[in-house]
Amino acid sequence: MYAQMVKTARVGVKPRDEMTEQERAFQDRVDANEKIEPKDWMPDDYRRTLIRQIGQHAHSEVVGQLPEGNWITRAPTLERKAILLAKVQDEAGRGLYLYSAAETLGVSRDELIELLHQGRMKYSSIFNYPTLTWADVGAIGWLVDGAAIMNQVHLQRTSYGPYARAMVRICKEESFHQRQGYDIMMKMAFGTPEQKAMAQDALNRFWYPSLMMFGPPDQDSVHTAQSMAWKIKVATNDELRQKFVDQTVPQIEYLGLTCPDPDIRLNEETGHYDFTPPDWSEFFAVLKGNGPCNKDRMKARITAWEDGAWVREGMLAHARKKAAATAAAE
Amino acid sequence: MTGNVMAVECNTLFNWLLRLGDNTLVLSHRVSQWCGHAPVLEEDIALANTALDLIGQTQMWLNLAGEVEGKGRDADTLAYLRDAWDFRNLLLVERPNGDFGHTMMRQFLFDAWQNVLLNRLKDSTDPRVADIAEKAAKEAAYHLERSRGTVIALGDGTEESHARMQAALDALWDYVGEMFLDDQVDRAIADAGVGPLPSNLRDEWDGIVGAALNEATLTRPDSDFAQTGGKTGRHTEDLGYILAEMQFLQRAYPGATW
Numbered sequence: 001m002y003a004q005m006v007k008t009a010r011v012g013v014k015p016r017d018e019m020t021e022q023e024r025a026f027q028d029r030v031d032a033n034e035k036i037e038p039k040d041w042m043p044d045d046y047r048r049t050l051i052r053q054i055g056q057h058a059h060s061e062v063v064g065q066l067p068e069g070n071w072i073t074r075a076p077t078l079e080r081k082a083i084l085l086a087k088v089q090d091e092a093g094r095g096l097y098l099y100s101a102a103e104t105l106g107v108s109r110d111e112l113i114e115l116l117h118q119g120r121m122k123y124s125s126i127f128n129y130p131t132l133t134w135a136d137v138g139a140i141g142w143l144v145d146g147a148a149i150m151n152q153v154h155l156q157r158t159s160y161g162p163y164a165r166a167m168v169r170i171c172k173e174e175s176f177h178q179r180q181g182y183d184i185m186m187k188m189a190f191g192t193p194e195q196k197a198m199a200q201d202a203l204n205r206f207w208y209p210s211l212m213m214f215g216p217p218d219q220d221s222v223h224t225a226q227s228m229a230w231k232i233k234v235a236t237n238d239e240l241r242q243k244f245v246d247q248t249v250p251q252i253e254y255l256g257l258t259c260p261d262p263d264i265r266l267n268e269e270t271g272h273y274d275f276t277p278p279d280w281s282e283f284f285a286v287l288k289g290n291g292p293c294n295k296d297r298m299k300a301r302i303t304a305w306e307d308g309a310w311v312r313e314g315m316l317a318h319a320r321k322k323a324a325a326t327a328a329a330e
Numbered sequence: 331m332t333g334n335v336m337a338v339e340c341n342t343l344f345n346w347l348l349r350l351g352d353n354t355l356v357l358s359h360r361v362s363q364w365c366g367h368a369p370v371l372e373e374d375i376a377l378a379n380t381a382l383d384l385i386g387q388t389q390m391w392l393n394l395a396g397e398v399e400g401k402g403r404d405a406d407t408l409a410y411l412r413d414a415w416d417f418r419n420l421l422l423v424e425r426p427n428g429d430f431g432h433t434m435m436r437q438f439l440f441d442a443w444q445n446v447l448l449n450r451l452k453d454s455t456d457p458r459v460a461d462i463a464e465k466a467a468k469e470a471a472y473h474l475e476r477s478r479g480t481v482i483a484l485g486d487g488t489e490e491s492h493a494r495m496q497a498a499l500d501a502l503w504d505y506v507g508e509m510f511l512d513d514q515v516d517r518a519i520a521d522a523g524v525g526p527l528p529s530n531l532r533d534e535w536d537g538i539v540g541a542a543l544n545e546a547t548l549t550r551p552d553s554d555f556a557q558t559g560g561k562t563g564r565h566t567e568d569l570g571y572i573l574a575e576m577q578f579l580q581r582a583y584p585g586a587t588w
Contacts, residue, residue: 062366065365065374069365069366072365073362073363073576074579075579076580076588077406078385078388078405078406080588082382082386085362085381086378086382088378089374092374092378093375096372109371184588191586192583192586194583194586195583195586304366304368307429307430308369308370309369310490311431311491313487313491314483314484314488314491314492315484316487317486317487317488318484318486319483321486
């Protein structure tokens with residue numbers, strides 16, 4: 001999930017009797033599963049929450065280019081290189097249309113980028129972990145994109161039209177991304193002893209951070225209720241996390257790898273896997289900026305933006321000159 | 331190959347195909363280094379797309395090279411298991427990225443040349459070559475449209491962007507001449523009608539580049555000096571580092587399947 005801990009602009013669900021007539025009509029539309037479109041009236045808090053969520057999602061796609069981009073020049077075959085390039089290209093493309101979705105709510109891409117660079121907006125905690133071996137590229141596709149799909153499948157039904165439609169497209173790409181990740185893992189898990197060791201090491205490092213992607217436990221998630229009432233959020237953090245674990249454990253077994261959680265086991269009564277929760281103190285530390293790569297990731301993004309300033313200005317200046325010349329000729 | 335043309339010796343054709351495949355391979359590597367670091371998101375996408383096209387072309391050229399050589403080597407073996415002196419790419423494509431303007435100037439100088447070349451190769455007497463050229467030319471035309479547009483915009487843009495583009499052009503100009511240099515391999519290829527003589531591509535290239543530079547308000551450097559050697563395996567110091575990075579996994583874990 002690429003949006004975590006998105007602060008709903010209010011705490012708790014607004015009771016119906018406290019709503020204005022307009023707010024009640026809005027809520028009725030949401031309840032009736034109608035899509036809210038950019039020009040429709042919407043509560044300010046709904047708008048603000050969505051901007052945070054879509055913005056965070058867009059930033060995650062953009063920053064998410066970096067850990068995978070780290071291996072493009074070292075991809076082990078031409079085909080793997082091409083697949084990885086295509087995947088990272090997809091991510092940049094999603095960043096683009098998610099920023100566009102946010103723009104329909106009245107905030108520009110440049111404003112959102114500035115907020116990211118000032119540390120006032122976040123991106124997913126997962127991208128603050130390093131990619132140390134080629135198996136990490138597989139683990140990201142398999143686990144990270146796998147976790148993302150869990151959430152994004154639900155978000156196809158989210159109440160805000162442009163976001164829901166973006167998710168439809170993203171889900172198509174994401175399932176391809178996950179398959180290629182699992183394919184890398186299969187090649188390595190069934191490969192040489194060194195490759196299998198790399199695959200196990202990647203699983204060990206990415207398992208708990210992947211569980212963290214769904215955000216804190218429901219009991220600590222104060223923003224969930226209102227977001228769910230607005231259908232900005234469609235399932236709770238714990239529901240999605242459980243679904244992810246249930247889906248992933250058999251895949252780990254198929255690969256012949258060992259889950260780094262020694263206590264994980266199928267609960268015969270519930271039919272779900274019981275598992276050890278991640279270390280939430282690590283999660284909050286990473287969100288605060290103290291993960292292995294936070295500073296490097298932000299430095300890379302800020303440097304790219306600042307080094308690119310002359311390019312953006314040059315392009316704009318040329319466009320203005322051309323427009324002026326066209327106007328003069330008319 | 332059709333029967334009515336002079337046969338090219340296998341090793342000559344192999345070497346010539348390596349030149350084509352190594353150009354796209356090494357340039358793709360350079361372009362892909364931008365991933366996640368471009369000035370705007372649209373450029374991230376475009377650069378990744380260019381690198382991706384070039385990888386696809388590499389696979390076609392190097393697989394054909396391996397087939398012609400007949401020693402069981404495929405594109406991956408050729409890309410990952412040769413040392414620098416066996417690479418046959420132009421020096422231009424291995425030059426470091428520099429700033430975005432430098433990267434796009436390098437791309438433009440190459441794209442203009444590649445377009446002229448591929449259009450001629452569509453008429454190659456070797457149908458395998460003509461077939462690859464047909465496919466690659468469509469991508470190359472788009473690359474040229476884009477790099478040409480960028481060079482013009484930034485050359486014409488602000489004082490700073492103009493200065494940076496002129497600096498890029500001046501720095502890369504020494505690597506232009508090699509694209510049009512004829513040697514024994516080229517002459518044998520041209521005699522057999524497989525491909526054009528590089529020197530015959532110059533006029534058309536000059537036309538494309540001259541018009542763009544004019545529109546970009548950039549000055550064509552007044553020098554005929556050319557750094558050469560790439561086509562015969564004498565490279566700049568940069569290629570060794572590119573290969574050390576690119577070939578790392580194949581070298582560290584020989585025989586593994588990925």
